[in-house]
Amino acid sequence: MTRPYAEVIGDPITQSKSPLIHGFWLDRLGLEADYRAEHVSADQLSGYLEARRADLHWRGCNVTMPHKQAIIPLLDQLHPLAKKVGAVNTVVRGDNGTLTGFNTDVGGFLEPLQQELAQPHLFRMARILxxxxxARAIIAGLAHQGFTLVLAGRDPDKAARLIADLASDGxxxxxxxxxxxxxxxxxxDDREGILDLVVNASPLxxxxxxxxxxxxxxxxxxxxVYDIVTHPVQTPxxxxxxxAGHPTIDGLAMLVGQAAEAFEKFFGxxxxxxxDDALRERLMA
Incomplete structure (x- = not known):
């Protein structure tokens, strides 16, 4: 009998740590389910979704580059956050075969900041590189948390368009x-009562x-200082x-946080x- 399963799709896909993360949790919980990696190119994306839509055992998939935006018109509905961000990293199959797109990157990025975000601040500023x-999920998430954003890229005009699209207030x-x-x-000036972030949202x-x-x-x-790069974990x-004495957050924190939201959607x-400590050890091995 085929077991329920979920997947991660992308092109390329061999670098994905998602099977290790979800497999670790499935094993710890003793669930009779699987999580796989599936290489899906751009011209295969539509056919892949139609085949999985008909598969009663398929719970959904995580979506990596380059499909996070291209997949949107192929879905039946979008969660409001995914619609706002304009990117989908999680697709869930409903009982009737409908495909719903979610964005768990926002929650995954914010999760390791929850203790700081729970405190009141006079001012919040994030330098996003x-x-x-x-960057889309990071911009949307931090704008919603009341941050003034400094979005730096090679193309300032593109950065301005992203700000207008995702963080028009402020x-x-x-x-x-x-x-x-x-x-x-x-x-x-005096930083007492101020929450400052420096975020590397680039592959550099x-x-x-x-x-x-x-x-x-x-x-x-x-x-x-927060770097979303996961390989290596300790970036330059x-x-x-x-x-220099700054507190830091590495990319594994976001990776595990966004996976946790998706896992619950897939497996209930x-x-x-x-x-988490044992999972992190395995991811860094």
Whole structure:
């Protein structure tokens, strides 16, 4: 008898850590279900969804690049957050075969910040570095949490369009990414009561990519430095931030957080988050 299963799809897909994460949780919970990786190219996407729609055992899939936006018109409905972000990273099959798109990247990104976000602040500012597809969920999530955004990319016009689309309220800024490469002697004012973030939302610093050119003098005192890159986990940006005394958050935190939301949608039960340390050890092995 075929067991219920979910998948992660993308092109390429071999680098995905999702099967390890979901497999770990399925094993810990003793669930009779599977989670797989499936290589799906752009021209295969429509056929893949139609085949899975008819499969009663298929619970849904996680969606990686380059399909997070291309998949939207192929779905029956979108969760409001996915519609706002304009990207889908989780598809769930309903009992009648309908396909609903969700975005769990927003919740996954915000999850390791929950303790800070639960506190009142006089002001919240985030410097987001990179304005590609990964930045969409981060912009939407932080704007909803009351942050003033500084969105830096190679193309400031694109950054301005993203801000207009996802964070139209507020006085946000879109300097070029090169602005942060050189040291600054800017005298930051008193940061008491202020929550500052520096977020690498780009692939820079990933294995095979050049490092992110960010001089730590641009990070306000006490700023949390957050890098969504997962390979390597300890990126040059995070190493520099730790050396300068900043608290840091690595990409595994977001990866596990967004997977946890998806897991519950697929299998109807929350994953065992008290096992996060053991999961992290496995992911870093």
């Amino acid at each position: 990179g304005n590609g597809g990964a 006085e946000h800024h879109t300097p070029p990414l090169s602005h942060f490469a050189e040291p600054t002697d800017f005298a930051f 610093g990933m294995t095979g990519q050049p490092p992110l050119a960010f001089d730590m003098s641009h990070a306000p005192p006490g700023a949390i 940006l995070l190493a520099a931030a730790e050396a 039960i929350a994953p065992p988050r008290d096992e």
